[in-house]
Amino acid sequence: MSSFTFSLRAPPDQRLDLSPLTPQNLAGKSVAEVASIELQTTRVRITAGDVFRIHEGDPAAIVIEGGSARFDRVGMGLTAGSIHVDGEVGAQAGRLMSGGLLTIGGAAGPFAGSGMKGGTLAIEGDAGERLGGPLSGETAGMSGGLIHVRGAAGERAGDRLRRGVILIEGRAGPYAGSRMIAGTLAIGGEAGDLPGYLMGRGTILIGRGATLFSPTFADCGEHDLVASRLLAAYIGEASPKLARLFRRPLRRFAGDMAALGKGEILLPRP
Amino acid sequence: MPELTANGIAIDDTFAEAFDMRATALVITAPTERWAKQAAETMTGFATSVIGCGCEANVESVRSPEQTPDGRPGVRVLMFAVSTAELQKQLQSRVGQCVLTSPGSACYAGLDSGEDKLKLGDAIRFFGDGWQIAKRLADRRYWRVPVMDGEFVCESTTYLTKKAVGGGNLIVMGESPAKTLLATEAAVEAMRKVADVIMPFPGGIARSGSKVGSKYKGASASTNDRYCPTLKGAVDSALSPEIGSVLEIVIDGLTSEAVANAMRTGLAAIIEIGADRGALRVGAGNYGGKLGRHHYHLKDLLP
Numbered sequence: 001m002s003s004f005t006f007s008l009r010a011p012p013d014q015r016l017d018l019s020p021l022t023p024q025n026l027a028g029k030s031v032a033e034v035a036s037i038e039l040q041t042t043r044v045r046i047t048a049g050d051v052f053r054i055h056e057g058d059p060a061a062i063v064i065e066g067g068s069a070r071f072d073r074v075g076m077g078l079t080a081g082s083i084h085v086d087g088e089v090g091a092q093a094g095r096l097m098s099g100g101l102l103t104i105g106g107a108a109g110p111f112a113g114s115g116m117k118g119g120t121l122a123i124e125g126d127a128g129e130r131l132g133g134p135l136s137g138e139t140a141g142m143s144g145g146l147i148h149v150r151g152a153a154g155e156r157a158g159d160r161l162r163r164g165v166i167l168i169e170g171r172a173g174p175y176a177g178s179r180m181i182a183g184t185l186a187i188g189g190e191a192g193d194l195p196g197y198l199m200g201r202g203t204i205l206i207g208r209g210a211t212l213f214s215p216t217f218a219d220c221g222e223h224d225l226v227a228s229r230l231l232a233a234y235i236g237e238a239s240p241k242l243a244r245l246f247r248r249p250l251r252r253f254a255g256d257m258a259a260l261g262k263g264e265i266l267l268p269r270p
Numbered sequence: 271m272p273e274l275t276a277n278g279i280a281i282d283d284t285f286a287e288a289f290d291m292r293a294t295a296l297v298i299t300a301p302t303e304r305w306a307k308q309a310a311e312t313m314t315g316f317a318t319s320v321i322g323c324g325c326e327a328n329v330e331s332v333r334s335p336e337q338t339p340d341g342r343p344g345v346r347v348l349m350f351a352v353s354t355a356e357l358q359k360q361l362q363s364r365v366g367q368c369v370l371t372s373p374g375s376a377c378y379a380g381l382d383s384g385e386d387k388l389k390l391g392d393a394i395r396f397f398g399d400g401w402q403i404a405k406r407l408a409d410r411r412y413w414r415v416p417v418m419d420g421e422f423v424c425e426s427t428t429y430l431t432k433k434a435v436g437g438g439n440l441i442v443m444g445e446s447p448a449k450t451l452l453a454t455e456a457a458v459e460a461m462r463k464v465a466d467v468i469m470p471f472p473g474g475i476a477r478s479g480s481k482v483g484s485k486y487k488g489a490s491a492s493t494n495d496r497y498c499p500t501l502k503g504a505v506d507s508a509l510s511p512e513i514g515s516v517l518e519i520v521i522d523g524l525t526s527e528a529v530a531n532a533m534r535t536g537l538a539a540i541i542e543i544g545a546d547r548g549a550l551r552v553g554a555g556n557y558g559g560k561l562g563r564h565h566y567h568l569k570d571l572l573p
Contacts, residue, residue: 163406165407182404184405201403203405223420223421224420225414225420225421226299226340226342226376226414226420226421226423227403227405227412227414227421227423229340229341229342230339230340230405230407230412230423231405231407232341233339233340233341234407234408262401262403264403
């Protein structure tokens, strides 16, 4: 059975909440019922049928053809199945997802993978600020699963990360891994100022150093870590490039000593 | 008693009687195969019989770097005990004293499923005195314990199986100690290639088979006099005049099928050597069939 496809008719004239378009929500619905799902975020009512041409298919495999920076909350709460967006998306893509696969063909806005609990979020382009991070008032960010960003990530990627793995192939903005509770954040390129700011536990690997390191990280020397081999094996399929970095001898900086200090920043030997 | 013969070797019409046991498995890795084996052999030393050692354990197989979680050379160890509590106690003390201490070692679960879980790194992590770090990857959790040569990585738990079987056996009888040992060694060598089994005695072979009970108070088992060649004229011996030496192979397996496979493989190896160079007769130990649930009849296992 082919995928359940939504083809964008024209760029939307307001921000849309696409969180209802998930496999668990579409299962058992007719095309007419799906077309009548409301997606507006303003007082102007707009339905899925207004925005997209809908081709019925397997609701466990959803394809959204044509992206927009106004597509917010794509795949929010996804539990199983897959959603592929053939283009860019707005804020909170994959927020609170607990399973399944969400792939974004272009860039993603802020808070992608926010509070994610499981599953895989793959972003082909860049990710906005606070990748995997908590919204205001929440105590923890991502708590499981895998986020893989092919491009760069904005400020505070992995903010309050608690569990799970975030892979960023390109650069990361300032304060990457800020306030990390635990988990793993790997950055292929250079990080901005003060990576690991106030992190308690967890691992941050940075391929090309940072523009400024906090003095509250203590140099523990270069090591061949068995644990980094396990990480390399775990991420090897998703990102051979980052896996190679984990297999190099790693300089370990323990910190942030201004917080709990049981975390680490790992810098591969150049 | 002998009715069947194969390649000149008499096969007793009897069966091995084996028991339900609890078992677990570990994969131990190190920078080199030599040190992975060293850690495993140290951990499985003094683990021949549950009666005196608390558990029965040995190396099951050598694992290539491609077959281990961290891509280093490793070995898989199986451990058997009579209760979950005893298995947990033995696992904890043996990994703590023998694997944690071994240079460059790491320790992982060697079973992917089972009826219950045992603490592995969850019991050892306290050695880190607060510096230990947990790393969870998918559904597996690892402890990183700082030690003097780097870090000891140890998976948090391993599975326990209640389907394990202990006490499968072959009794190999020959004309001389040398010929009997030759046949028995060949059998053990072949059986080591069978998955999910160990032969816990020294080099896989026991020479002091026992019977239940003793004339002495306080001894629960004593020498199996009916199989001692030096007593064959003095007791109600199970040995005919031409038998001059008897050795036993004891087999523990994660499943009953694995034990049967190992016995079948061992029998085939003994038979292939033939009566002229090796054993004259093969038997098996049982207690009349009333104590153990698993019966392996030799006639069903012939090649």
